[in-house]
Amino acid sequence: MAGLKLLGLVASPFVVRVRMALSMKGVSYEYAEEDLKNKSELLLKSNPVHQKVPVLIHNGKPICESLVIVQYVDEVFAGPPILPTDPYERATARFWAAFIDDKLCPAWIGILRAKAEDERAEKVTETFAAIGQMEEALAKSYEGKAFFGGESIGYLDIVLGSCLFWFEAFRRMYKVEIINSSKVPLLAAWAERFGKSAEAKELVPEADEAVQYVNKRAAAAAAAAAK
Ligand SMILES: N[C@@H](CCC(=O)N[C@@H](CS)C(=O)NCC(=O)O)C(=O)O
CATH class of the missing domain: 3.40.30.10 (Glutaredoxin)
Incomplete structure (x- = not known):
């Protein structure tokens, strides 16, 4: 356009x-x-x-x-609504989106940025705590729904789903499983459905993209330090 x-x-x-x-x-x-x-x-x-x-x-x-x-x-833009149309559901979706950005994202990004193992462990604990709260939200506010958006992907699905390729990269790089099916079964099932959706397949990068990004940044930092 x-x-x-x-x-x-x-x-x-x-x-x-x-x-x-x-x-x-x-x-x-x-x-x-x-x-x-x-x-x-x-x-x-x-x-x-x-x-x-x-x-x-x-x-x-x-x-x-x-x-x-x-x-x-x-x-x-015209087209299917992304946020829920019901005001209370919209408020709930905005609440959890803010939670994802204020609590969950700083925690998992902190795992990446941690300079020492104890700092990394602290951020892993914070990430699990935030993920646990998302699991409770799924159980309480989104019970029986395939997606946060209902039968199809909506606002909260894209807000959280956009982080999943990084979570998979963390599993490979740090052996940290952020969404573990025995700890957060509802989220794990949601993540699997999200990953299989046409929207995710089209636009969510592979975990390799995140791994390469981390490696590239590490190489650039090492080159700068060696100067
Ligand atoms: N709260 C912002 C976060 C965006 C963000 O952190 N972007 C990063 C890339 S993932 C960035 O542009 N960083 C540049 C910088 O920090 O200098 C949003 O939701 O758009």
């Missing part, structure tokens, strides 16, 4: 959310991959506050922050 451009990063779960939302609405757009070590002028100008991807630029106007962008896409 003319006038719609996404600044992104293939390995970013936050970008994957936006790509899934645009796809659910059947909207086409121009995609530009950013190099976070050498951010484009357009990114710096479009998101001067955080200087992060994703940024969606719609008719020259930037929209920043993945959850805000997904809600914007839902409001602006």
